[in-house]
Amino acid sequence: MRKLLVLSSFALMASSFCLLRAQEASETRSVWDGVYTEEQAKRGEEVYRKECAACHGDMLTGGESAPPLTGGAFQANWNGLTLGDLFDRIRKTMPLSKPGRLTRQQDAEVLAFMLSINKFPAGKTELYRQSEMLKEIRFETKKPAKN
Amino acid sequence: MLPKVRKTALQWVCLIVMCSLIPAIASAQYHAKDTEWPSYAADTAGTRYRPLDQINASNFNDLEIAWRIKTDNFGDRPEYKLEGTPLMVNGVLYATAGSRRALIALDPETGELLWIHGEHEGKRGGAAPRQLSGRGLAYWSDGRDERIFYVTPGFRLICLDAKTGQRVPSFGEDGIVDLKLNDDQTISAWNNGEWVPDLETGEIGIQSAPVVAKDTVIVGAAFREGMTPRSMRNNKGYVRGFDVRTGKRLWIFHTIPKKGEFGYDTWLNNSAEFTGNTGVWTQISVDEQLGLAYLPVESPTSDFYGGHRPGNNLFGETLVCVDLKTGERKWHFQLVHHPLWDMDISSGPILADITVDGKAVKAVAQPSKQGFLYVFDRLTGKPIWPMPEKAVEVGNVPGEWYSPTQPMPSKPPAYSRNGVSIDDLIDFTPALREQAKAIASKYHLGPVFTPPTVSKLEGPLGTLTMGTASGGTNWPGGSYDPETHIAYLYACNSCIEPIGLVPAPKDVSDMNYVAGVAGREVQIMRGPGENAGADSPKPPKKRAASQYVRLDVDGLPLVKPPYGTITAINLDKGEIVWQIAHGETPDVVRNSDLLKGMNIPRTGQETYNVGTLVTKTLVIAGEAQVTTTADHPRGAMLRAYDKATGKEVGAVYMPAPQSGSPMTYMIHGKQYIVVATSGGPSSGEYIAYTLPSAGE
Numbered sequence: 075m076r077k078l079l080v081l082s083s084f085a086l087m088a089s090s091f092c093l094l095r096a097q098e099a100s101e102t103r104s105v106w107d108g109v110y111t112e113e114q115a116k117r118g119e120e121v122y123r124k125e126c127a128a129c130h131g132d133m134l135t136g137g138e139s140a141p142p143l144t145g146g147a148f149q150a151n152w153n154g155l156t157l158g159d160l161f162d163r164i165r166k167t168m169p170l171s172k173p174g175r176l177t178r179q180q181d182a183e184v185l186a187f188m189l190s191i192n193k194f195p196a197g198k199t200e201l202y203r204q205s206e207m208l209k210e211i212r213f214e215t216k217k218p219a220k221n
Numbered sequence: 222m223l224p225k226v227r228k229t230a231l232q233w234v235c236l237i238v239m240c241s242l243i244p245a246i247a248s249a250q251y252h253a254k255d256t257e258w259p260s261y262a263a264d265t266a267g268t269r270y271r272p273l274d275q276i277n278a279s280n281f282n283d284l285e286i287a288w289r290i291k292t293d294n295f296g297d298r299p300e301y302k303l304e305g306t307p308l309m310v311n312g313v314l315y316a317t318a319g320s321r322r323a324l325i326a327l328d329p330e331t332g333e334l335l336w337i338h339g340e341h342e343g344k345r346g347g348a349a350p351r352q353l354s355g356r357g358l359a360y361w362s363d364g365r366d367e368r369i370f371y372v373t374p375g376f377r378l379i380c381l382d383a384k385t386g387q388r389v390p391s392f393g394e395d396g397i398v399d400l401k402l403n404d405d406q407t408i409s410a411w412n413n414g415e416w417v418p419d420l421e422t423g424e425i426g427i428q429s430a431p432v433v434a435k436d437t438v439i440v441g442a443a444f445r446e447g448m449t450p451r452s453m454r455n456n457k458g459y460v461r462g463f464d465v466r467t468g469k470r471l472w473i474f475h476t477i478p479k480k481g482e483f484g485y486d487t488w489l490n491n492s493a494e495f496t497g498n499t500g501v502w503t504q505i506s507v508d509e510q511l512g513l514a515y516l517p518v519e520s521p522t523s524d525f526y527g528g529h530r531p532g533n534n535l536f537g538e539t540l541v542c543v544d545l546k547t548g549e550r551k552w553h554f555q556l557v558h559h560p561l562w563d564m565d566i567s568s569g570p571i572l573a574d575i576t577v578d579g580k581a582v583k584a585v586a587q588p589s590k591q592g593f594l595y596v597f598d599r600l601t602g603k604p605i606w607p608m609p610e611k612a613v614e615v616g617n618v619p620g621e622w623y624s625p626t627q628p629m630p631s632k633p634p635a636y637s638r639n640g641v642s643i644d645d646l647i648d649f650t651p652a653l654r655e656q657a658k659a660i661a662s663k664y665h666l667g668p669v670f671t672p673p674t675v676s677k678l679e680g681p682l683g684t685l686t687m688g689t690a691s692g693g694t695n696w697p698g699g700s701y702d703p704e705t706h707i708a709y710l711y712a713c714n715s716c717i718e719p720i721g722l723v724p725a726p727k728d729v730s731d732m733n734y735v736a737g738v739a740g741r742e743v744q745i746m747r748g749p750g751e752n753a754g755a756d757s758p759k760p761p762k763k764r765a766a767s768q769y770v771r772l773d774v775d776g777l778p779l780v781k782p783p784y785g786t787i788t789a790i791n792l793d794k795g796e797i798v799w800q801i802a803h804g805e806t807p808d809v810v811r812n813s814d815l816l817k818g819m820n821i822p823r824t825g826q827e828t829y830n831v832g833t834l835v836t837k838t839l840v841i842a843g844e845a846q847v848t849t850t851a852d853h854p855r856g857a858m859l860r861a862y863d864k865a866t867g868k869e870v871g872a873v874y875m876p877a878p879q880s881g882s883p884m885t886y887m888i889h890g891k892q893y894i895v896v897a898t899s900g901g902p903s904s905g906e907y908i909a910y911t912l913p914s915a916g917e
Contacts, residue, residue: 128744132737170352
């Protein structure tokens with residue numbers, strides 16, 4: 075009987091946890107929810123031009139030595155991950171000549187610019203500057219269907 | 222004053238475990254040479270072929286990971302562009318790895334790290350035009366000594382004892398030959414408007430593997446991207462041969478002839494004196510028996526504008542055959558006269574003993590960005606099949622010099638697209654075709670060798686090209702089966718390159734024209750890791766994001782599939798045997814709402830980073846793009862095809878795309894396939910696959 079009680083408790087805890095996770099999932103945002111502002115993307119374009127375009131190209135289409143930051147292959151790379159993952163990749167490895175040289179604000183601006191070029195909608199609040207917070211924003215290539 | 226290399230740099234150099242190394246014991250049916258992979262492309266003939274067949278069509282899907290090694294810690298930062306092909310010889314696997322371009326030795330059965338060597342090069346390494354782990358290394362042995370050769374990002378040839386990972390003191394200066402010296406030129410850089418000697422930041426380097434043949438190690442040269450050079454003047458990419466024992470320079474080949482040398486007169490207005498680049502940045506092939514080396518030479522300065530270098534510009538974009546011992550030119554064939562398309566010969570020549578019209582011919586087959594496979598008698602340089610000079614369009618860029626003709630191989634037929642016409646545009650639906658036509662109407666279109674245009678706001682913005690900078694076959698090169706005389710070539714069939722020229726602002730470049738788009742600020746293009754601090758571009762002018770012209774149609778590729786192909790070409794006949802789309806249909810196409818309900822056959826993938834491996838029965842190549850499908854989570858597949866038919870016979874999941882060419886070997890009766898993976902969120906990792914042991 076005691077065994078049964080323990081098992082039931084575990085089952086209850088597990089189902090509560092799953093429910094909580096499900097709620098969290100539905101409450102997290104994606105790149106389709108207007109997670110940056112147009113102004114931020116404009117500032118990001120200036121940073122991009124100065125710091126990134128030399129390798130990734132004026133049109134973000136990549137070069138002989140650097141991958142594109144727009145288009146199907148780029149989006150497939152990040153689909154299902156979070157903006158925190160993409161932000162960390164930029165922050166830890168870019169610009170290649172001196173990773174981490176840009177501030178968090180500049181990195182977030184560049185990321186906002188990349189989102190705008192990839193046709194994700196702008197919104198009213200600026201993109202976060204902390205990867206922990208950006209990890210709450212999902213990178214989803216396909217626009218979710220409205221309920 | 223030369224920068225000093227730390228003598229025992231990165232000497233967390235281990236070595237320790239070497240005494241336990243066990244020589245490779247091949248299973249009875251294989252020759253020892255068939256079980257090893259002793260050179261970058263398996264051999265110096267550039268075949269990427271091993272006649273192993275333990276892994277075959279019946280069991281490819283059973284492959285599992287034997288070992289894997291991340292390269293994150295082989296440098297001060299992770300690398301996301303791991304392009305290396307390891308070697309496996311005498312029971313040890315060697316590879317270049319990580320942002321340090323460290324040299325690592327591994328147990329080929331377990332992946333255990335045996336030793337590591339790296340060089341800290343300071344500013345010289347940081348300023349190098351071609352950084353990161355590079356594509357590989359070379360191995361040499363006289364049966365007693367075993368040596369490893371590789372070139373650092375800062376352009377030093379390093380000779381290591383293969384058993385210990387320590388530099389060989391008797392080679393060069395303490396195991397190093399400084400490649401920026403003894404080069405028949407003074408390596409220089411721009412400093413405050415002056416072209417001055419500078420061994421630290423002077424632009425020259427290389428990312429490909431040196432090649433060792435007999436007792437000579439050959440090294441070429443590479444530069445930064447050549448679309449928007451700061452100057453028409455640059456260092457030159459000569460090729461040199463060195464003695465494997467002493468490091469003594471044995472010979473040099475001037476890829477831009479010096480005054481009095483053959484070909485100097487193909488550079489009018491003294492342009493040979495100041496024009497640079499024209500290196501050999503890809504793999505060199507060697508016929509050890511004939512004692513001949515084959516040098517695939519790249520473009521001169523600059524990629525898309527040649528107005529400062531009138532003339533045909535030998536040996537730019539030329540296949541040159543030289544004597545292995547002396548570097549003396551035996552023959553040459555210029556694939557592209559007066560290069561204007563960045564068609565630099567981008568992959569290793571394939572040496573093939575074929576039979577043409579009943580006669581045995583020692584041939585060399587040169588894959589290319591422009592989708593032609595140029596096939597020559599490798600003793601004489603004579604084309605196997607006619608390669609007539611044909612008239613091509615002459616452009617009207619002010620100051621440009623045009624070759625009125627270019628050589629066009631009559632056989633084999635082009636194996637990938639090398640021009641753009643309306644018929645090439647996306648045609649899944651009439652509406653998509655119309656949208657694509659609207660985009661293409663802003664550009665000049667035409668067949669192979671359609672020249673660049675000056676970019677104009679009112680149009681054309683440039684020439685829309687395929688088979689140029691990133692088209693066809695690029696650095697990974699092809700494969701060749703010496704038994705069946707069939708070559709296997711991956712090609713990008715959709716790598717579109719808009720080539721527009723704009724007047725170069727005087728504060729950016731002394732060129733008349735550089736690559737660019739009308740109405741936009743000129744942007745200097747850089748290679749990976751190039752020191753961005755020294756000459757940062759001027760502050761940008763503001764402009765709206767809407768001014769970006771996207772070369773896609775609602776996210777779909779502008780051109781129709783197949784986006785990437787593998788082609789089998791019979792070199793006895795000069796005919797295509799089969800051609801397939803390589804790679805899963807990209808997510809953006811497979812999931813497109815615009816294409817819902819349509820049955821679209823596998824499209825292949827656009828990339829220029831895929832190399833192939835040929836075994837006894839299979840052609841093996843991974844995907845270079847990530848997809849997420851019902852069959853697998855986000856990742857890429859390593860695919861195997863029946864080499865006789867091109868039919869897919871198996872596929873195994875990789876967590877990240879292939880970014881270097883696969884290689885194979887057999888040790889203690891087990892065959893392994895190793896592939897470099899990286900890209901996007903995935904840092905570099907070598908992954909070794911093998912079959913489960915019996916009973917598993």
